[in-house]
Amino acid sequence: xxxxxxxxxxxxxxxxxxxxxxxxxxxxxxxxxxxxxxxxxxxxxxxxxxxxxxxxxxxxxxxxxxxxxxxxxxxxxxxxxxxxxxxxxxxxxxxxxxxxxxxxxxxxxxx
Amino acid sequence: xxxxxxxxxxxxxxxxxxxxxxxxxxxxxxxxxxxxxxxxxxxxxxxxxxxxxxxxxxxxxxxxxxxxxxxxxxxxxxxxxxxxxxxxxxxxxxxxxxxxxxxxxxxxxxxxxxxxxxxxxxxxxxxxxxxxxxxxxxxxxxxxxxxxxxxxxxxxxxxxxxxxxxxxxxxxxxxxxxxxxxxxxxxxxxxxxxxxxxxxxxxxxxxxxxxxxxxxxxxxxxxxxxxxxxxxxxxxxxxxxxxxxxxxxxxxxxxxxxxxxxxxxxxxxxxxxxxxxxxxxxxxxxxxxxxxxxxxxxxxxxxxxxxxxxxxxxxxxxxxxxxxxxxxxxxxxxxxxxxxxxxxxxxxxxx
Numbered sequence: 456x457x458x459x460x461x462x463x464x465x466x467x468x469x470x471x472x473x474x475x476x477x478x479x480x481x482x483x484x485x486x487x488x489x490x491x492x493x494x495x496x497x498x499x500x501x502x503x504x505x506x507x508x509x510x511x512x513x514x515x516x517x518x519x520x521x522x523x524x525x526x527x528x529x530x531x532x533x534x535x536x537x538x539x540x541x542x543x544x545x546x547x548x549x550x551x552x553x554x555x556x557x558x559x560x561x562x563x564x565x566x
Numbered sequence: 567x568x569x570x571x572x573x574x575x576x577x578x579x580x581x582x583x584x585x586x587x588x589x590x591x592x593x594x595x596x597x598x599x600x601x602x603x604x605x606x607x608x609x610x611x612x613x614x615x616x617x618x619x620x621x622x623x624x625x626x627x628x629x630x631x632x633x634x635x636x637x638x639x640x641x642x643x644x645x646x647x648x649x650x651x652x653x654x655x656x657x658x659x660x661x662x663x664x665x666x667x668x669x670x671x672x673x674x675x676x677x678x679x680x681x682x683x684x685x686x687x688x689x690x691x692x693x694x695x696x697x698x699x700x701x702x703x704x705x706x707x708x709x710x711x712x713x714x715x716x717x718x719x720x721x722x723x724x725x726x727x728x729x730x731x732x733x734x735x736x737x738x739x740x741x742x743x744x745x746x747x748x749x750x751x752x753x754x755x756x757x758x759x760x761x762x763x764x765x766x767x768x769x770x771x772x773x774x775x776x777x778x779x780x781x782x783x784x785x786x787x788x789x790x791x792x793x794x795x796x797x798x799x800x801x802x803x804x805x806x807x808x809x810x811x812x813x814x815x816x817x818x819x820x821x822x823x824x825x826x827x828x829x830x831x832x833x834x835x836x837x838x839x840x841x842x843x844x845x846x847x848x849x850x851x852x853x854x855x856x857x858x859x860x861x862x863x864x865x866x867x868x869x870x871x872x873x874x875x876x877x878x879x880x881x882x883x884x885x886x887x888x889x890x891x892x893x894x895x896x897x898x899x900x901x902x903x904x905x906x907x908x909x910x911x912x913x914x915x916x917x
């Protein structure tokens with residue numbers, strides 16, 4: 456059997472990207488850490504946003520990470536699923552709003 | 567969820583030696599993760615030694631009316647190990663001599679010990695001012711004979727510390743058994759009714775939150791505020807503080823981690839979250855654990871792993887605090903559970 460492209464245990468090694476580019480890696484992780492601190496938005500709210508985005512960008516590592524983060528913060532499964540829908544709605548909206556472009560082109564080309 | 571203890575199921579993990587082997591093999595044997603000893607050595611914290619003794623934690627027996635899936639005691643109705651009056655008398659002798667200011671009674675369900683009330687009264691006469699009883703709540707409504715427990719607690723100004731894994735029914739029942747949430751709510755209301763958790767009453771009611779799965783507790787304060795809002799809005803319940811406690815990878819929780827294939831990830835998470843600051847205040851440094859049969863342990867977890875104190879005095883019947891305080895604390899990989907993140911103890915976070 457061939458090896459899968461994604462290995463769940465690779466998430467643990469995320470920090471290792473710094474080894475091959477120390478300055479950029481460090482800057483990224485510092486930034487990442489700061490983003491998720493309590494701020495104008497709570498860490499809890501940011502966790503749900505991250506979960507929604509994780510689904511939209513279809514990152515399996517991020518989905519694992521932010522499902523667990525949500526559990527750790529006591530976020531309920533109903534809240535998590537609503538966040539996924541919020542992401543999905545924007546994503547499908549982004550597709551559908553192009554329907555206007557299709558309609559415009561259709562009208563322009565039609566007599 | 568199983569309704570029997572590992573012990574009653576003759577599960578291999580009911581043998582503490584097997585648990586310790588499991589915790590030393592695999593990831594830790596092949597060097598993928600550092601052992602707890604190695605971590606302590608790196609920070610110059612090895613060997614771990616006690617600080618002045620503050621809390622005497624006495625386990626009155628492994629019998630319990632619940633069979634929680636995460637229980638590190640492997641407690642349940644099928645466990646018959648219960649502290650005898652004779653051992654209680656040894657404890658009372660020790661209480662008269664101890665420098666500890668707090669008596670912390672745990673189990674199982676400590677209230678199920680037939681001599682529980684007598685013991686609290688005698689310990690009170692022996693000079694204990696600060697009592698903690700770790701109550702699973704449902705015991706208060708389990709049988710008529712327990713209905714007056716809130717009054718009894720109040721009479722002795724017992725500090726009640728109660729487990730409530732979540733403020734929603736589903737997660738609580740999944741971890742602790744069908745119907746546990748509703749009974750817990752009813753018991754909390756009974757405690758509130760006699761003044762527990764109410765401002766100005768002086769009667770302390772704290773709740774214990776522990777994760778219902780293979781993840782760590784995060785942010786005790788934020789969780790406390792969520793619990794307070796939800797319990798007040800939904801059930802008009804008041805309480806004082808929330809203690810977030812990490813599940814240690816032993817006994818039934820270890821069984822769950824292995825069966826659900828979460829063991830490796832969980833151990834990685836505990837090791838990665840190692841916090842040297844938490845080591846300074848881990849509970850084994852200010853607490854001594856006494857088992858139902860009088861043996862002495864560094865903590866309740868070591869008790870379940872049958873790791874008796876490394877001291878010339880190992881039993882409550884010949885208690886000698888000076889000898890006991892001059893010891894090295896016994897450690898293994900389960901100790902990572904108390905040093906992860908903000909740390910974890912029977913009083914919640916420590917760092």
